[in-house]
């Protein structure tokens with residue numbers, strides 16, 4: 270289960286569910302030299318944080334072991350958002366993924382039909398063929 274948890278964190282780092290989160294600016298704000306007036310809407314793109322090589326080395330690579338003894342600094346891992354509107358279903362979501370993966374991996378064989386399929390990167394990095402696969406029940 271410890272390794273599965275790292276697989277999940279690595280998966281939602283690379284391929285989060287929503288690709289952006291929306292916020293309204295509640296007061297005039299200066300951020301990194303940019304002025305953002307009160308009332309403007311801003312988008313936070315998770316991928317800019319989750320794929321930042323200064324936070325995650327070789328960010329394009331799927332490396333579950335990067336989570337060995339690694340506790341991300343505040344704001345550097347936000348698959349469930351942040352602040353007062355952060356996802357209330359995060360624990361349930363992770364539990365559901367664990368249960369699904371447990372039974373799926375034990376009982377099914379998964380073969381991607383086009384493992385070299387090119388990727389699209391917006392809204393997220395996905396195989397262009399939507400990961401077509403052959404799934405076979407093992408027993």
Ligand code: HEM
Pocket residue numbers: 281285286287290291347348349350351352353354355356357358359361362363
């Ligand atoms: C892997 C699974 C899930 C992911 C990646 C995910 C991700 C997110 C994200 C990024 C947000 C926006 C947070 C923000 O704006 O800061 C959100 C909001 C929310 N999620 Fe999830 N979520 C997941 C599963 C679930 C589940 C299982 C439930 C409920 C059973 C749930 C209920 C909600 C609700 C109600 C909100 C709105 C919270 C608010 O606006 O105050 N989510 N989720």
